[in-house]
Amino acid sequence: MYSIFTFAYWVSKGHLVFDYFTYIFVLGACARSPSLSTLWLGREVHVKAFKSGFMSNLLVETTLIHLYANNKDVLSARRVFDEMTERSSATWNAMIRGYTSQQERAKKCCREALVLFRDMLNGVLGRLLLILPWFCVLSACSQLGELYSGACVHGFIEKTICRPEDDVFIGTGLVDMYAKSGLALHGRGKEALELLDAMGDFGIKPNPATFTSLLFACCHAGLTEEGLKLFQNTRSRFSIKPHIQHYGCIVDLLGRAGYLNEAYDFIIEMPIKPDAILWRSLSSACNVHGDLAMAEKVGKILLRLKPSKNSLHVTVTIEDYIALSNVYASAGRWRQVETVRKKMKSKRVETRPGGSFIQTISEST
Template sequence: MISADHSCLTLFNCCRSLTSVKQIHAHLSKIGLDVDPLIAGKLILQCCTAISASLALTYAHRFFGCLKAPNTFMYNTLIRGYSESQSPGCSFELFNQLNRNSGCSGSPPRPDSFSFAFVLKAAANMSSFRAGSQLHCQAFLHGLDAHLFVGTTLISMYAECGRGNSARRVFDEMPQPNVVAWNAMLTACFRCSDLEDARALFERMPFKNSASFNVQISGFMKAGKVESARSVFNSLGLKDDVTWNTMIVGFAQNSYFDEALMYFRDMLHMGIRPTEVSLIGVLSACADAGMLVSTKILHGFVEKSWFLENISVRNALLDAYSKCGDVGMARSVFDHMTVDRNVISWTCMISGLAMYGRVNEAIQLFYEMEESGVQPDRITFISILYACSHAGLIEQGHSYFSKMKDVYGLDPGIEHYGCMVDLYGRAGKLAEAYKFVSQMPIEPTDTIWRTLLGACSIHGNVHLAQRAREKLMVLDPNNSSDRVLLSNIYAVIGQWKDVAAIRNSMSTERMKKDPGWSMIEVDKLAYKFTAGRNYSGFTQEAYEKLGEIMSRLKEGGGYVPEVKSVLHDIEDEEKEGSVALHSEKLAVAFGLKRLHKSKTIHVMKNLRICKDCHEFMKIVSQLYDVDIVVRDRSRFHSFKDGSCSCKDYW
């Protein structure tokens, strides 16, 4: 029996799929070994920790329910599995069942330190202060609140619930906190945005390990204190892979795209093998910066390093190609995925097609996703609603919105309501958009009213714009973009007194509009241009080339600058100069100067492209026989032979 037990346990260690677990389980059931506590516990453990599929966790739970006398280890394993799943609430049900059984006669299973630690993790993942504090009381009754493992998890739970003071009390009451407990408290300080306490605590720590420094770096990065994180990194002598990963991901999240790539290269030069985390981090930097060349280089590295077997890395690669404007390569990556496509894979591809204006393909892919048995989630529906919005498909969009609840039981969130307002607004159905907002079952947020205000800006509806602005004055009075939008509406219809009033109020309150910038990648380097006059360095090349382009466009291209929204009290020549210096024009000029004629110019812009720049790109693409791809903050515009993929509907 011992030999058979050992053989079965070894087989379980080799299992990486639910199918293989079921095959071994069937064999064990035939020979009567599946009820052996050691083997049953190993089966549950393998399903809960070694196999990521949610079906494996469900299978383990069903098997658990068939056991006559499950022990504490089995309970703890399932509680742990659910605490890290999409259904952490199930951990509470299992814990309560374990707690009730502990009062029975005989030798029933009882909650131990692991039981409390795992169920507290579930409370932390749900940010449930009520459940967490009740569990704290239960731990006290069982005499386990002072246990090092439980106390450390309590600190993390209170931090996730935003209760820094409660976390600090637990820490202060710990008789002998170890380095893990100190690190948990340090994390809690950062989690609750208490940077000064975090610094002070770090200085007080009697012992530090690499995790202590990594917690500091991560905390500063999440707080946007990039230079503080860099300072901690530079102070370290020996840096592990987690340290490098934290820096790369932090740079990407804070839009330090060049630094993310540079640190990734430095890590490779140091001989440190990249991990899933570092690759996803650097790919996300390429995606957000629109760095297509770097994405292709990383694709080659991923293939050589055998990371294509990792579904998360492949999804990141798919997302990067989609956001860099190469939807063909994104589709190639997607098509080479077969049985391991998950909801993220499908959603990324649908979103990429939608951003590029290939709406029919996006809708077809959504149907294929449903037929494949992969259930769309809330983000998938945002992507498909977005696709309908940018193609003016009102009826289809409304159908998908209804399908969320009626077919999949998903309650629409504020993002989905925002998509519907955008759907009506872009199509010029402003009355329907306002009616939809007024009848929403949840309170409209500033984002909803801002979406409506943006639609009013596109279609010049001053009356409704003023109403939306009144709501925004209450919800988010200090947002400069709202006033800029309203100012532009007044300018287009010639209400210059109102324009002046808004701009004077912004000046009085020292509010500044978000500066427009555009980025282009040339020879593996990203060049960033801002709107306005800045004659220095590489920008001088862009200005000189742009001057040449503008002269050619006026002479033979039929280009007339769109200056309606520029202040009325300056000369026409100055108005034209103002719109001529938009950052995307400078980026395209730089691309024409530096790139080979056969190459497509890819530009990434942080704001919505204006009408004048849109017309400029169309004419340049025709006169210079060049393809231009511009990604603004909401979609791609692919300019070729004098036309745009958006068909002037954006």
């Protein structure tokens, strides 16, 4: 951050002439410190680079894509990408990785990542294939639940690049993709947990992503005790500090089992600030189990949430208002329903039209 403000200071003086290396370093600093303020500064640097004639430089443009993607402005990142006359492997990596890293609108962004990957293959040959973001592509297939597309990518990798077992990142991506379509989602959580012991037998240490997948498997298999024990082991046995995703899995795990009070206490006692996703998970569980009192409590908390400092995410969504309104409607409390609806109108919260994805598979004859 210091380098960013130093650059801004000397720009204001107007006495120095900067080369493209300066813009690469400053844009890179903005990309590594995502926030509303750095996004604003990054846009200012973008304008300055354009006026200085450096937007034809491949490295400046690629770093700019990193900046926008890391700051969740994927539309601006794609605009820069589309305007480029030349692209390197790092450029393709930056754009595809940017799509797959978006938590909001994840499905749509993952779809765009796969479309971009397809377009890339139509025009990319040779050595570039060796250094493409295969892990991100497999992650997109995993998040979309597209087992067929993931299997096609798997086959392409084996036929044209390498054996997956020779590349730990590609191998891990394949395991994650198949596991999310197989063991975890089909209730075979115990088999997924057995893989943790198998990793130890081969001398491979699990990382935070490993525990996210395992806790996800416990949630879908209803392995409440096993999931809680696994969560405790992340720190005590494997010396891994739990991330917000791990806490979210435990809230989901307890909520699915009907332990709503325990899930609420777990969120309250978390050493890190809970986000809206955790509260929405508990709210959904309350609706499933018919606990209207807890659903009302959680719904009110959601509507009171405010974005943290420099947050890039919208905390309260239309779904949060509708969920609380439905709670009141289920209890016949129509006056409260009207109050929530009026609040939506006063804050100009509009409903979004529904949508769906349809996967089509074409077979060659």
